[in-house]
Amino acid sequence: MxxxxxxxxxxxxxxxxxxxAAEALGGAELIHMGRRREEGYRSLDLDAVGFVFPVYAWGPPFAVEKFLKNLDIAKPNYTFTILTHGGWPGDTLPMWDDLLSAKGFRNDAGWALRSVENYIPFYNPPAPNKQEKINANFERALEEVCAKIRKREKKELKGSLLGKFARYVIHPLWASHVNTSDKNWKVSEKCAGCGICAKVCPVGNIAMIAEKRPAWNRSCEQCMACFHWCPEQALTWGHKGVGYNHYHHPAVKVTDLFAPEK
Ligand SMILES: Cc1cc2nc3c(=O)[nH]c(=O)nc-3n(C[C@H](O)[C@H](O)[C@H](O)COP(=O)(O)O)c2cc1C
Structure with missing residues (x-):
């Protein structure tokens, strides 16, 4: 299986x-929802299926919703979800539960884990010493969740009134303009044309054009990877980002996020 x-x-x-989570399962294939096709899983004999993604505007990333809509897969024995978020996940778990139910899945368990906030249009990410503390707590919480996944534990998901407002009002508003919001990205003269921004973009939205400068092509997911992984810190979102802290999870290397060569 x-x-x-x-x-x-x-x-x-x-x-x-x-x-x-893959280690907790004793091994799992990791598939990036922004990059891989939704088909090709129907014939697999599936034991456990996990969904792991960040909270974006109190809901799933747009690319994740699109992926699930078209996902063609047989029912597994155990399904779980792990969300990472920067402080408040709202009703993303119950929302995801409903989206899975609409596909005929039962989400057996779901957890939302606080990690470092990376959304620069609203916040300057925490300073490095604060990042370290948040990640230490994240790691502890992740260990507990992995122990539960090992036991195939089930968990009911509950929403809240404020979460519903965020889910039904704010998240759709955000989703309606996220793809074209990349007109906010600005490139400074610090850009060395290395192309890392294009390589880490999970949806292939960045092309390197004349003089090796990045250009965004209106399919942005706002994941902020281009900003945070830029070795020259050459990007800003409008005027936001100048002098901001940059962040990536310390155990993840930039090449882990590169799109596979075509
Ligand atoms: C577009 C966008 C929207 C976000 N919205 C939320 C949010 O609604 N609530 C929250 O707690 N964190 C929010 N965050 C923070 C991320 O969920 C958090 O930093 C996450 O752990 C990033 O995961 P990653 O490192 O796998 O990309 C948002 C981040 C981005 C980029």
Whole structure:
């Protein structure tokens, strides 16, 4: 039997959680939801399937919702979800539960784990010493979750009134303009044209054009990978980002997020 973990990640928090969950399962294929096709899983004899992704505007990333809609897969024995978030996940878990139910799945368990906030349009990410503390707590929480996954534990998911507001009002508003919001990205003269931003973009939205400068092509997921992984710190979101802390999960290397060569 096969285990699969479908994941999405910009700065590595969710990729790290996905890797740890794969170990807890005794091995699993890791599949990036922004990059891989939704078909080709129907014939697999599946034991456990995990979904691991960050919370975006109190819901799943847009690419993750699209992936699930088209996912063609047989029912596994055990399904779980791990969300990573920067402080408040809202009702993302119950929302994800409903999206899975609409596909005929039962989400057996779901956990939302606080990790480092990476959304620069709203926040300057925490300073390195604060990042370290948050990640130490994240690791502890992740260990507990992995122990539960090992035991195939089940967990009911509950929502809240405020979470519903965020889910039904704010998340759809955000999703309606996320793809074209990349017109906010600005490139400074510090850009060395290395192309790392294009390589880490989980949806292949960045092309290196004239003079090796990045250009965004209006399919942005706002994952912030291009900003955080830029070795020259050459990107800003409008005027946001100048002098900001940069972040990626310490156990994740930039090459872990590179799209496979075509
Ligand atoms: C577009 C976007 C929206 C976000 N919205 C939320 C949110 O609604 N609530 C929250 O707690 N964190 C939010 N965050 C923070 C991320 O969920 C958090 O930093 C996550 O761990 C990043 O995962 P990654 O490192 O795998 O990309 C948001 C981040 C981004 C990029």
């Amino acid at each position: 096969t285990n699969i973990i479908f994941y999405h990640s910009g700065t590595g928090n969710s990729l790290h959680a996905a890797k740890r």
